[in-house]
Amino acid sequence: MAQSIVKVIVDAPLRGQLDYKNVPELGLRVGERCIVPLGRRNVIGIVAGFSDSSEWPVNKLRKVAGRPDEIAPLSENWMRLTAFAARYYLSRHGMVAVPALPKFFRRIPGPNYANSLSKLRDRKFKSNDAPEDIPLLNKEQEAIVDDFSQSKGFSPALLFGVTGSGKTEVYLRLIENTFKADPKAQILLMVPEINLTPQLVSRIGNRFKDRVVATWNSSMAEGQKASSWLACHEERASILVGTRLSVFASLPNLKLIIVDEEHDASYKSHEGVRYNARDLALKRAQIEGIPVLLGSATPSLESYRNALEGRFRLYKMKKRAVESAELPRITLIDTSLDRPQNGICSETAEKITDTLEKGRQSIVFLNRRGFAPVVECKSCGWHSTCPHCSAYAVFHKTTGRLTCHYCGWSMKLPTSCPKCGSYELQPVGRGTQRAEEELEVKWPEAKIMRLDQDSARRRGSASRMLEAVHSGEVDILIGTQIVAKGHDFKKVSLVVVLNTDPQLLSFDYRARERLFSVLMQVAGRAGRSGEQGEVLIQTKYPKDSLFRYLKDNDFEGFAQEELKARKTASMTPYSAQALMISEGKDIREVLDFLSQVKKIGLSVQTGSVRFYDPVPQTVQKVMDIERAQLLIEADNKMELQRFLAVFTSEIENRQFKNVWHIDVDPLSF
Numbered sequence: 001m002a003q004s005i006v007k008v009i010v011d012a013p014l015r016g017q018l019d020y021k022n023v024p025e026l027g028l029r030v031g032e033r034c035i036v037p038l039g040r041r042n043v044i045g046i047v048a049g050f051s052d053s054s055e056w057p058v059n060k061l062r063k064v065a066g067r068p069d070e071i072a073p074l075s076e077n078w079m080r081l082t083a084f085a086a087r088y089y090l091s092r093h094g095m096v097a098v099p100a101l102p103k104f105f106r107r108i109p110g111p112n113y114a115n116s117l118s119k120l121r122d123r124k125f126k127s128n129d130a131p132e133d134i135p136l137l138n139k140e141q142e143a144i145v146d147d148f149s150q151s152k153g154f155s156p157a158l159l160f161g162v163t164g165s166g167k168t169e170v171y172l173r174l175i176e177n178t179f180k181a182d183p184k185a186q187i188l189l190m191v192p193e194i195n196l197t198p199q200l201v202s203r204i205g206n207r208f209k210d211r212v213v214a215t216w217n218s219s220m221a222e223g224q225k226a227s228s229w230l231a232c233h234e235e236r237a238s239i240l241v242g243t244r245l246s247v248f249a250s251l252p253n254l255k256l257i258i259v260d261e262e263h264d265a266s267y268k269s270h271e272g273v274r275y276n277a278r279d280l281a282l283k284r285a286q287i288e289g290i291p292v293l294l295g296s297a298t299p300s301l302e303s304y305r306n307a308l309e310g311r312f313r314l315y316k317m318k319k320r321a322v323e324s325a326e327l328p329r330i331t332l333i334d335t336s337l338d339r340p341q342n343g344i345c346s347e348t349a350e351k352i353t354d355t356l357e358k359g360r361q362s363i364v365f366l367n368r369r370g371f372a373p374v375v376e377c378k379s380c381g382w383h384s385t386c387p388h389c390s391a392y393a394v395f396h397k398t399t400g401r402l403t404c405h406y407c408g409w410s411m412k413l414p415t416s417c418p419k420c421g422s423y424e425l426q427p428v429g430r431g432t433q434r435a436e437e438e439l440e441v442k443w444p445e446a447k448i449m450r451l452d453q454d455s456a457r458r459r460g461s462a463s464r465m466l467e468a469v470h471s472g473e474v475d476i477l478i479g480t481q482i483v484a485k486g487h488d489f490k491k492v493s494l495v496v497v498l499n500t501d502p503q504l505l506s507f508d509y510r511a512r513e514r515l516f517s518v519l520m521q522v523a524g525r526a527g528r529s530g531e532q533g534e535v536l537i538q539t540k541y542p543k544d545s546l547f548r549y550l551k552d553n554d555f556e557g558f559a560q561e562e563l564k565a566r567k568t569a570s571m572t573p574y575s576a577q578a579l580m581i582s583e584g585k586d587i588r589e590v591l592d593f594l595s596q597v598k599k600i601g602l603s604v605q606t607g608s609v610r611f612y613d614p615v616p617q618t619v620q621k622v623m624d625i626e627r628a629q630l631l632i633e634a635d636n637k638m639e640l641q642r643f644l645a646v647f648t649s650e651i652e653n654r655q656f657k658n659v660w661h662i663d664v665d666p667l668s669f
Ligand SMILES: Nc1ncnc2c1ncn2[C@@H]1O[C@H](COP(=O)(O)OP(=O)(O)OP(=O)(O)O)[C@@H](O)[C@H]1O
Pocket: 135, 136, 137, 138, 141, 161, 162, 163, 164, 165, 166, 167, 168, 169, 296, 297, 321, 322, 323, 485, 486, 487, 488, 524, 528
């Protein structure tokens, strides 16, 4: 049944689908990639449907230019998922679907294409034959595995398990049971950005030796991404372990989705289409009619509330899996009583020395990279600021430069003050580089390693560094939140938290939730096998309730208090939000535009939708561009969605020249 018109989606900000004249000899099917002319070039599009008529004069339509290859079509469910994401995040179907393919599959094939394609197919995935002891499940784990394995159809569940409770083992058993039920099943295991994939992947590989385990993360080379994608699409890979973009992987026989560390902010994309991969994983499971498990030691308040209110099943694991391992003991050190010397309180110093003497490892956590966040002139009060952003330029001693963490601008540290010429320039505050240096002075005999974005810049270096910690080559690991995430370190018995007071006092209402979570995570690296773990937190506010809950290892107590506060103030998750963000050279013009937009919004307002006043963003200027935002809120996501669809098309119709985008369910303000 050859139809004369092909409807195609492409990666361009165009409303609806594009119509082309079909070329029946190509034998195109829905979900297949095709080559179509767009403007003056050819691009890769995806066939979204066929028709016998068009809104456009048929004789003016251009012909489909060809097909890149014979690769099987993307599934109908995949098309539905990407269409949903485009609708929900106010983008275009093609702008979600096409960029979700690896670059290799969205480029017009060159002369060597067939050859490269067969190389991609032939790539060997690492196989593992290390022996593995499979632990007997404990009671908690077993009950969960049994119950979850009974799930039929779409059934979301939250696995809330304290750090070290053995969530990974639960995942492995669920994967195993899924294969038992369907040997051809495919499984998607999602993990946060920058981490532990190597360790996890080799564990999975050891467990499922006869299976192909593919991986996907943003730092992989393009060729690797393409072969992983193809192995999944052609069902040669049974398991995909990947970061946020893997939620869009093509997995035609997908039977189970697991989202590890579901609270992690790296599931949210902050450029292009601002999707949340955790939320889309739930949608994908619903479309596929399959079970989905979200796991965390500190679930997001959204997920925890969904569980409390019965929308997700809630599984709890309250004990550490390793028989002798207890949850760490947390002590608060009041920095107004025990004044830090070079950042370290005396009690902390003693404990670090103790730990070194026992031959155990310590982690020092400081969520700020660089040497010092700002350089100050002691005689005139000059501060190092970025000329292009409303932000300080951070001093990096390793490079001897002042660097802006927003735009990357940098200059050599001047020898004298650029304003008054005085030589009294002084780094103020402390980042990981400075803390590292201070630790080296204090414990010259210790092997100290720093792990943060700067030291982990080169591909693979983060995992090499983590390997060094696992193998015991490091005595003290100092780092930013990269050190907090999910690592199963066996020899760490002390965790020190240097300074988190700025986050405690932040105006962003999610800051407390994030702080609690990162502290719980980093604390959870201590005492995972045997030896009682200790956590020391240096703070000026030891009486804050956040620390009380943390000390009691009481995530649920904390979450319930936060939820109560949010409910009273009708903040998320008790309301739904979207941010309209606009940018330009002049902040007044940007704010004026947002005020106009707000008026338009008010004129089409429905239900509970409400607007705040436009305000400059917290970091108002980045790369000489001024940025402001308009917060839109409604009682629930459905009302907000309904409104946003009308609202954005209203604004598009007016064809403003201003640059703007909308962030639905924003995570930061
Ligand atoms: N049933 C079991 N018996 C003995 N050891 C187990 C069992 N289950 C898991 N373990 C071990 O417990 C340790 C912690 O497990 P795992 O890393 O899965 O914890 P987790 O819940 O993911 O923790 P986190 O949230 O901190 O990442 C691992 O070393 C694992 O091998």
